[in-house]
Amino acid sequence: MLLSDDSDPSETEETLRHIPKQERGRQRVNKILDAASQVFAEVGYESATTILIAERAQTSVGSLYQFFKNKEQIVRALVDRYVAQASVMFDAVPIEAFTTMTIEEMTDHFVDPLREFVRNNRDFHVIFASSLAFGYLGEAIRVMDEGLIMRTDAVFALRRPDLSPRERRKYALVSMTIVKALMGLAHMSQEYTLDEVFDEMKALSNRYLEPIMGAALPK
Amino acid sequence: MLLSDDSDPSETEETLRHIPKQERGRQRVNKILDAASQVFAEVGYESATTILIAERAQTSVGSLYQFFKNKEQIVRALVDRYVAQASVMFDAVPIEAFTTMTIEEMTDHFVDPLREFVRNNRDFHVIFASSLAFGYLGEAIRVMDEGLIMRTDAVFALRRPDLSPRERRKYALVSMTIVKALMGLAHMSQEYTLDEVFDEMKALSNRYLEPIMGAALPK
Amino acid sequence: MLLSDDSDPSETEETLRHIPKQERGRQRVNKILDAASQVFAEVGYESATTILIAERAQTSVGSLYQFFKNKEQIVRALVDRYVAQASVMFDAVPIEAFTTMTIEEMTDHFVDPLREFVRNNRDFHVIFASSLAFGYLGEAIRVMDEGLIMRTDAVFALRRPDLSPRERRKYALVSMTIVKALMGLAHMSQEYTLDEVFDEMKALSNRYLEPIMGAALPK
Amino acid sequence: MLLSDDSDPSETEETLRHIPKQERGRQRVNKILDAASQVFAEVGYESATTILIAERAQTSVGSLYQFFKNKEQIVRALVDRYVAQASVMFDAVPIEAFTTMTIEEMTDHFVDPLREFVRNNRDFHVIFASSLAFGYLGEAIRVMDEGLIMRTDAVFALRRPDLSPRERRKYALVSMTIVKALMGLAHMSQEYTLDEVFDEMKALSNRYLEPIMGAALPK
DNA sequence: AATGAATGAGAATTCATTCAT
């Protein structure tokens, strides 16, 4: 599991006031998060008003506050939900499988699900991008980041146990950084298609990692 | 000149209410921008209040509004000032000089001044990073971006006139994207020094560009 | 109906943000308008602050803004309410009834209800008086004025169909002007009672109109 | 003298900080008052800013405040200046002369100079009209009003010494009220010319006063 | 005296959050 052991990260006491017992409540929470995602993407976090989110979710502010302690918890829960979704994707392939792959295979296995995620979650990117600007928003994102980096680092450790942990982690960090950056580019670019950018992401990754991780362990 | 012919872009009627005639006024404007830069870096654009900025600049809101029509103009002017600074750096080496360099030399010429800029302008990064989240904030940034991309594209055109403009521009775009991303990493990282990250930026650039731009034109 | 067909002009989307569904809301709106009326009368429109009005109405600014988009809409709604009240009064007697009256009867039928209105709406006068000074405030007043003038003109037309429309309207205009002026005098005067001034208003009207409208149509 | 014994009412310590000794200062004061008159007429008293007035007068705020203690004193001085001007006009004919005139002659002698004043001082009207809305602005206007009423009352006293002072004053008050009201109408009306309205003012006055003041004293 | 930059109290308006219904 990429990020946590909690089977449903969107429903912890961290972000939710109480776990909705009824199916109806669960649906309502999701509807609010859907609305919030749209509204945040459209007007940004600060300009999004709770009333607007509630209306978009076809509820009332009162109901919204029944589930979320405050506006901040809404973003948190939203990020949590996105992260949970992403986790499922990345966890599909066990770490060990990466040990004997070629660099190209490795890259494919990582980049392809990411491309799907980006394709399916258009408005996540705005939230993701603004994570730097908002301290607390960034927290959940940082957790996700760290999860990805650790996972990447673990893969690298299997392939290059000879490297110092510090150096290895640096490569993981740089790898994830360029992935995120090109992900943003894929999202924003009007000139190049998502696929073109993701293909370039692969080329970039391959060239960067080849000299470092190219030699897979002999079976 | 990277972006414009105006030798002091922070003092156009675009962002400033009136060009301060007195030296005192010029200093005050700069002091306000310094304060704004800090405050934006600390609490983000939306949470920064004009009163807080004024206090930090040791003035009154009234004075702040004497120079800036509204809060938005402050960020704009701030970005303009940063862009103007950066322009000077990048314009030090004429484009033609890049034609016959090796990839490594080229990278060095681009990355080294950037490293200095980042070193000297710690809080620019937050503003830079949040440009995505705020439409209008992004404008000046986009102008800067576009300037850098075009410049890079021009260099690439000199080295690889055989490539299609579309493909060439894609490489320029990706190059700049990774530079910006690692610049962010350099800024944020607690684990690695600025120099370590910039060195890795060079390695990354070199490996990415070698197969594409490696063959410099024969002299 | 003097001014419009809307039975409650104070509750149109023109001035109110939303029509209060609850009885409570309706009461609150009226309470705010009562407060505004007092405050405007005491300190004038420009000096009246929304917080002061809200306090006087025993609410919060927030509530005030729930109903009114801004300060201007408050005056507008207030004027609308006054106009609606006045309309009811003047519409009591159908125009045709004026055709065969003597001048004295006619004047009585117009001036008496007006006297009642002034008696019951002491602070309207200040708003009414300042309508000239404030462009937009004047709009609703002008609508009311025009309604009264047209009504008067219509009465005159029935009695003196031989006059040119332009001349007739001039008489209507002058008639209404002196009525308004003496209404103001009645309101402001410390020396003469309301009744004294209204009696003089009748004398003045009668003398002015006798030579022009004196000859009522034969039955 | 209609209003006061002060030979230059615009230059008392009431409104002016100090009497400008130099001709230059006197000119500057007048220029400021001219500017103020325009600006008040254009945007109203409250919306007129001191800086705008200063600019219009081609001076600086600093200079403006050299002459006027505050914004209020500017209107006061302005009204004083208008009143002084008007005084000269009305004082042209000595009161006693009215004793033996016919009503028509009397009206002509009063209305004709007034018409000239209105013709020559277009923007006074806005200030005049808003006097009700602003307590303190009204003060100077009230002084002027009172002067006119007393003068009219004095004329009436000469013609009808048999009337009770209270009744007589009522007639004076009503006379002045209708004159002011039609003056306003003359100013505002888009439909009728200034002359048309002033002619109607005469007719109205004549009809009103004939039964009360018609019988001039035998010589 | 003249200038216009500096000051900061004060005003309008918004919106997260609470709470009565």
Place this chain on the structure above:
DNA sequence: AATGAATGAATTCTCATTCAT
């Protein structure tokens, strides 16, 4: 539980007035 009216702190911006130059 659901609703949406009520609250008021907080924010942006203006402008009368002062004061250094």
